[in-house]
Amino acid sequence: MTTADRQGRLLAISDLHIGYAENRALVERMRPETDDDWLLVAGDVAETVADIRWALETLGARFRKVIWAPGNHELWTHPSDAVTLRGVARYEHLVELCRELGVTTPEDPYPVWEGPGGPVAVAPLFLLYDYSFLPAGCATKEEGLAYAHGTGVVCTDEHLLHPDPYPSREAWCRARVAETGRRLAEIPAELPTVLVNHYPLDRHPTEVLWYPEFAMWCGTRLTADWHRTHRVAAMVYGHLHIPRTTWLDGVRFEEVSVGYPREWRKRSEPPGTLRRILPMEVGSGDRGVAP
Numbered sequence: 629m630t631t632a633d634r635q636g637r638l639l640a641i642s643d644l645h646i647g648y649a650e651n652r653a654l655v656e657r658m659r660p661e662t663d664d665d666w667l668l669v670a671g672d673v674a675e676t677v678a679d680i681r682w683a684l685e686t687l688g689a690r691f692r693k694v695i696w697a698p699g700n701h702e703l704w705t706h707p708s709d710a711v712t713l714r715g716v717a718r719y720e721h722l723v724e725l726c727r728e729l730g731v732t733t734p735e736d737p738y739p740v741w742e743g744p745g746g747p748v749a750v751a752p753l754f755l756l757y758d759y760s761f762l763p764a765g766c767a768t769k770e771e772g773l774a775y776a777h778g779t780g781v782v783c784t785d786e787h788l789l790h791p792d793p794y795p796s797r798e799a800w801c802r803a804r805v806a807e808t809g810r811r812l813a814e815i816p817a818e819l820p821t822v823l824v825n826h827y828p829l830d831r832h833p834t835e836v837l838w839y840p841e842f843a844m845w846c847g848t849r850l851t852a853d854w855h856r857t858h859r860v861a862a863m864v865y866g867h868l869h870i871p872r873t874t875w876l877d878g879v880r881f882e883e884v885s886v887g888y889p890r891e892w893r894k895r896s897e898p899p900g901t902l903r904r905i906l907p908m909e910v911g912s913g914d915r916g917v918a919p
């Protein structure tokens with residue numbers, strides 16, 4: 629092994645969905661490449677607090693640092709979960725769980741990756757969505773939802789992701805975007821960033837969705853310029869269950885999801901493979917596709 633091989637790596641994964649036994653088995657096998665690796669977990673670990681705890685505790689014991697951003701599935705108040713908290717109270721409960729486990733959350737100071745490809749500030753984000761990625765021909769959330777109900781493609785969030793005490797998920801989203809924008813502006817100007825969010829900051833990754841109306845539950849137009857305004861070295865996201873690399877305005881977008889067994893069984897890459905974010909893989913500039 630060369631000296632370079634022993635240097636740490638900034639790795640990423642999302643959409644572990646360990647409610648599926650086959651996905652839990654993937655997490656049981658996940659290991660760092662070096663003792664100094666960090667792991668970014670971009671949401672959708674599981675639906676129950678017990679499963680979320682198991683996964684983050686398991687990974688936290690193996691990686692030098694684990695950094696988590698919530699997905700919509702963690703925020704569901706699922707009938708199978710003993711924890712019945714809703715909305716902000718549930719999110720805060722998960723943040724407390726992470727602090728107990730030593731896992732970094734969007735509420736903590738942004739750690740700085742000093743390894744190869746660094747230094748960069750690594751910012752886990754919790755931004756949610758606001759229905760502004762509307763289907764073609766729709767001008768409002770109401771029109772978009774009416775269209776989605778017509779096609780039958782309606783996200784389960786409508787039933788299980790409660791915004792309490794906010795009046796709506798879009799109101800919660802707007803508050804998160806405003807507060808997060810303030811936090812990001814405080815990062816020293818000399819530091820590039822790696823932004824980690826369950827949803828893409830720009831709409832382009834949703835353009836390949838099989839059901840385009842699902843984009844309403846996939847982000848917000850409020851962050852459309854963030855990849856340009858926050859010195860972003862890489863934007864890491866999941867949720868779409870379409871793992872790939874794209875480039876927009878010279879910025880790398882990495883969709884790092886595992887997804888459901890019925891999805892990953894069809895792929896050629898071994899399931900549960902961790903995506904290297906930094907240092908950038910040689911030739912990865914050619915790997916992605918333009919949006």
Ligand SMILES: [Fe+2]
Pocket residue numbers: 643645672699867868869887
């Ligand atoms: Fe997911």
Ligand SMILES: [Fe+2]
Pocket residue numbers: 672699700701826866867868
């Ligand atoms: Fe998701």
